Amino acid sequence: MKFLQMSKFGNPTEVVEVVESDPPPPPAANEATVAVEYSAIGPAELLMIRGRYGIRPQPPAPLGNEAIGRVIAVGDSVKNVKTGNRVAIPTGLPVWRQAITVAAAELIVLSEQADPQQLSMLRINPLTAALLLTEYVELGKDDWIIQNAGNSGVGRSVIAFAREFGLRSVSLVRRSELVHELKSAGADIVLVDGPDVAKQVAAATGKAKIKLGIDGVGGDSSHSVASCLTSNAKMVAYGGISGKPAAMSPLIIIFKQVTLEGFWLGYPRFRDAHEKLAAHTRTAERLIAEGKLHVPVAGVYSLEQATQAMAHAQKGGKVLLKPN
Numbered sequence: 606m607k608f609l610q611m612s613k614f615g616n617p618t619e620v621v622e623v624v625e626s627d628p629p630p631p632p633a634a635n636e637a638t639v640a641v642e643y644s645a646i647g648p649a650e651l652l653m654i655r656g657r658y659g660i661r662p663q664p665p666a667p668l669g670n671e672a673i674g675r676v677i678a679v680g681d682s683v684k685n686v687k688t689g690n691r692v693a694i695p696t697g698l699p700v701w702r703q704a705i706t707v708a709a710a711e712l713i714v715l716s717e718q719a720d721p722q723q724l725s726m727l728r729i730n731p732l733t734a735a736l737l738l739t740e741y742v743e744l745g746k747d748d749w750i751i752q753n754a755g756n757s758g759v760g761r762s763v764i765a766f767a768r769e770f771g772l773r774s775v776s777l778v779r780r781s782e783l784v785h786e787l788k789s790a791g792a793d794i795v796l797v798d799g800p801d802v803a804k805q806v807a808a809a810t811g812k813a814k815i816k817l818g819i820d821g822v823g824g825d826s827s828h829s830v831a832s833c834l835t836s837n838a839k840m841v842a843y844g845g846i847s848g849k850p851a852a853m854s855p856l857i858i859i860f861k862q863v864t865l866e867g868f869w870l871g872y873p874r875f876r877d878a879h880e881k882l883a884a885h886t887r888t889a890e891r892l893i894a895e896g897k898l899h900v901p902v903a904g905v906y907s908l909e910q911a912t913q914a915m916a917h918a919q920k921g922g923k924v925l926l927k928p929n
Contacts, residue, residue: 606627606628606629606703606704607626607909608667608699608701608703608928609621609624609702609908609926610665611664611666611668612664613664614654614655614656614661616655617915618916621668621911623909628704632678632683634682634683635682635683635708635709635710636680636709637709638676638705638706639674639675639676639692639704639705639712640675640703640704641672641694641704641705641928641929642674642691642928642929643724643725643925644671644672644926644928645926646918646923647729647730648844649729654915659871667699667701669699669701669702670698670700671700671726672694672725673691673694673721673724673725674692674704674705675690675691676689676690676692679709691714691715691716692715693713693724693727694712695708695711695712695728696728701908701928702908703929713883713886718894719894720893720899722905722925724890728886729758730758730762731765731885731886731889731892732870732882733759733868734762734763734765735762735885735889736870736885737763737817737868738750738766741817741839741841741866742816744772748772749773749775749814749815749816750815750816750819751776751819752774752776752777752830753819753820753822753826754777754822754826755777755778755787755795756776756778756780758900761787761899762898763776764776764791765791765897765898767791769888769892769897773794773813774792774793775794775795775806775833777795777797777798778796778798779798783795784797791897794810796809802832802833807833815835815838816834816835816837817838818831818838818863819843821845821846822844822847823844823847824849824850824851825849825852827840827842827852827853828852828853831853831854831857831863834861836862839866840853840865901923902925903924904922904924905924905925905926906926907927907928908928914926
């Protein structure tokens with residue numbers, strides 16, 4: 606069996622390597638063995654490989670976080686899954702590999718009708734979006750939210766879940782060619798980020814009082830989001846793809862009393878909310894099956910193509926691994 610590991614912290618194109626090992630052990634009574642179909646490469650994994658994430662495994666360490674696969678063996682006591690089922694594998698396991706044995710109770714049986722590549726991104730970005738929209742600010746029907754990184758996996762999930770929850774969304778992007786694409790995906794308003802974006806947002810929303818801003822970029826784009834918020838609003842940062850510190854005018858903090866909080870799916874209050882996460886996961890699965898949530902896949906690579914996959918993922922776009 607093959608899997609990917611990092612030999613040390615560093616540039617993912619230089620430190621991620623293919624390793625041969627024995628197959629996973631036969632499943633115990635309450636376990637199942639899953640052959641991995643697709644596994645997503647996310648910003649979290651790339652940060653972790655560089656040693657900049659909230660979790661720092663001891664190298665050499667196996668990699669991966671999110672995947673789907675087919676059950677190929679089950680333990681004697683397993684009732685919730687059977688051989689041949691397509692399942693979502695629990696997050697936090699090293700799934701950049703050909704097969705893995707896990708606790709069967711943590712597997713989610715998936716639809717056969719939905720796109721498996723889209724399902725491989727089911728358990729992180731959609732849950733992030735759902736929690737961002739429900740856990741920080743009390744929002745009602747037709748309330749507005751604003752986000753940057755509208756074209757990202759989280760951004761597209763925010764658009765889909767906002768529509769599902771009866772909310773209205775403003776998405777900021779860096780390229781004008783994305784405006785029509787994201788509107789077609791369900792976004793209410795899509796604008797190219799820039800110095801006068803606050804005026805554009807006010808005009809487009811009828812000067813709506815926007816209580817929630819979602820920041821996945823950092824840098825000047827953080828200020829763009831914050832400048833559109835109403836008094837006593839909240840901005841929540843879940844990422845920083847620009848690599849720059851989040852910028853927010855002190856005048857916004859002082860006179861509008863806008864606050865900034867962080868989001869991480871690994872926070873215990875989210876990680877341990879099993880029923881809530883399960884419900885959001887099922888909603889995301891339905892949205893994917895209905896074509897309401899779709900993240901364009903920029904590339905699919907085998908484990909042997911790890912170097913090319915890491916290089917592609919760092920340039921942008923969603924990249925998947927296909928271990929088998």
